[in-house]
Amino acid sequence: MRNSVDGNADEALAALGYKSELPRNLSMLSILGLSFAIMAAPYGLSTTLYITLDDGLSVTIIWGWVFVTLISIAIASSLAEICAVYPTAGGVYYWSAMLSTRRWAPLMSFIDGWLTLVGNWTVTLSIIFGGGQLILSAITLWNEDFVANEWQTVLMFWAVLLVCVLVNVFFSRYLDLINKICIFWTAASVIIILITLLTMAKNLRTGEFVFAEYDASQSGWPEGWAFFVGLLQAAYTLTGYGMVAAMCEEVQNPHREVPKAIVLSVVAAGITGLLYLIPVLFVLPEDIDALRNVASGQPIGTVFKMATGSASGGFGLLFLILGIMMFAGIGSLTAASRCTYAFARDGAIPGFKLWRRVNKKLDVPVWAIILSAAVDALLGLIYFGSTAAFNSFTGVATICLSTSYGLPILISMLRGRQDVKRSSFSLGPFGFIVNAITICWIVLAVVLFCMPYTLPVDPSSMNYASVVFAGFAFISIVWYFAYARKHFTGPPVSKEEAAAATGIMTGAAVDPERKLSETAEMKKTPT
Numbered sequence: 001m002r003n004s005v006d007g008n009a010d011e012a013l014a015a016l017g018y019k020s021e022l023p024r025n026l027s028m029l030s031i032l033g034l035s036f037a038i039m040a041a042p043y044g045l046s047t048t049l050y051i052t053l054d055d056g057l058s059v060t061i062i063w064g065w066v067f068v069t070l071i072s073i074a075i076a077s078s079l080a081e082i083c084a085v086y087p088t089a090g091g092v093y094y095w096s097a098m099l100s101t102r103r104w105a106p107l108m109s110f111i112d113g114w115l116t117l118v119g120n121w122t123v124t125l126s127i128i129f130g131g132g133q134l135i136l137s138a139i140t141l142w143n144e145d146f147v148a149n150e151w152q153t154v155l156m157f158w159a160v161l162l163v164c165v166l167v168n169v170f171f172s173r174y175l176d177l178i179n180k181i182c183i184f185w186t187a188a189s190v191i192i193i194l195i196t197l198l199t200m201a202k203n204l205r206t207g208e209f210v211f212a213e214y215d216a217s218q219s220g221w222p223e224g225w226a227f228f229v230g231l232l233q234a235a236y237t238l239t240g241y242g243m244v245a246a247m248c249e250e251v252q253n254p255h256r257e258v259p260k261a262i263v264l265s266v267v268a269a270g271i272t273g274l275l276y277l278i279p280v281l282f283v284l285p286e287d288i289d290a291l292r293n294v295a296s297g298q299p300i301g302t303v304f305k306m307a308t309g310s311a312s313g314g315f316g317l318l319f320l321i322l323g324i325m326m327f328a329g330i331g332s333l334t335a336a337s338r339c340t341y342a343f344a345r346d347g348a349i350p351g352f353k354l355w356r357r358v359n360k361k362l363d364v365p366v367w368a369i370i371l372s373a374a375v376d377a378l379l380g381l382i383y384f385g386s387t388a389a390f391n392s393f394t395g396v397a398t399i400c401l402s403t404s405y406g407l408p409i410l411i412s413m414l415r416g417r418q419d420v421k422r423s424s425f426s427l428g429p430f431g432f433i434v435n436a437i438t439i440c441w442i443v444l445a446v447v448l449f450c451m452p453y454t455l456p457v458d459p460s461s462m463n464y465a466s467v468v469f470a471g472f473a474f475i476s477i478v479w480y481f482a483y484a485r486k487h488f489t490g491p492p493v494s495k496e497e498a499a500a501a502t503g504i505m506t507g508a509a510v511d512p513e514r515k516l517s518e519t520a521e522m523k524k525t526p527t
Helices: 004-015 028-039 041-047 049-054 058-083 092-099 105-141 150-170 172-200 207-212 223-229 232-237 240-250 254-282 288-292 300-308 311-345 366-384 387-414 428-448 465-487 495-506 512-524
Strands: none
Touching: 028 172, 028 240, 028 254, 028 311, 041 049, 041 105, 041 172, 041 232, 041 254, 041 311, 049 058, 049 232, 049 288, 058 092, 058 207, 058 223, 058 232, 058 240, 058 254, 058 387, 058 428, 092 105, 092 311, 092 387, 105 150, 105 240, 105 300, 105 311, 105 366, 105 387, 105 465, 150 172, 150 311, 150 366, 172 254, 172 300, 172 311, 207 254, 223 428, 232 254, 232 387, 240 254, 240 311, 240 387, 288 300, 300 311, 311 366, 387 428, 387 465
């Protein structure tokens, strides 16, 4: 039975235009754990280590991580400020509509919805596919010449994906516990890895190497620019915080708890990542080329093996990273399915009547989970044609999620930040500056992450992120003109009605005179 708090949240959701169909059984700690799981700092930094080994080494790895963490805190704070006003599973695409004028709301909502949908799908794909590659790379700890072929890689990817699907469908009631366990597993893993590496490694690097070594000689890019290209490692890892807005309808007091979880998860991931990177850099071998030329393309297992002096020791530490990967895969599929469900609920996806269904027995959008997994399973087949094309999904995920975050922030800025003035997570007088910093970074990130990691470029090393991004854009444009242009209207309520929902959530009475004033102001706004 739902308590009064849940009832209040459901009433507010109804005022935002939607019927509550999902149980509110997730706490703030659980959402924090989910966001923390999706970012999975030790795992994300491990699977993308090959990028920064070429593009700057220690300086890019450490200071690039610090730089992107600070930027991500600014973006997360900007999103949290908006989320506190409009806490729905629609997330950024709902916000883009509410912050826009009536004339532009459907188009802005549609564009941002597809950006966040593709971002959710591709970040889930990259996490789980990378996990399959990392599992197979463990074999190289005993057999250095082993190279997994395409079928072995794709089958392992499908196996990990299947586990994530089964957990999301049949064990959804345990997601709260799983998300909480993730926090403790990740923290314990980082501490164990830190202590093991620094105590067992026979030869430690100097502090100067760890914090000041800059080597971009392998990148082919000008030295300064190589640092920025290498920021993809950190930017890809720190992207998932905005995805948890899709869980707003499964949380008590979402206008308070979800914004806090969004920001705190970035801070926690930033600290965790730093504590993980420093010992890894201290134990890097003198021969960096040995890591660059690892047959599996995943050098972290080799780093662990060299540091501990045995394949078994290396696998023991790698197993901890694989555990973090499973939490990340489960969590990212959870968020992606809720995003799919929310977007389908507004009729924005082909076949939306099926994808928006919630299984009453399992209390989850089973068909949205199946669609998200099916899209990823099919996209994984691209690996048969080009491994470079698949690696580009990392860049696509970062570009799509970053731009989906940036659109509602930009709209809010252009309209004088009027809507967020009533936010319970207000940035106050610093809001405009924080928003401006985030937009500048997102514009730069889109350019950066369409570039190849190294030069010169050939078909096997080309970054196909822009091509894949254009492919999804083409699908969304065709759907828009074929159906959505005439049928998709965005969120089902007006801004005035959504504003009233904020009062319901906070328990604050809506001043009739203020409401009349706001309505009159809306009428003056060009449509």
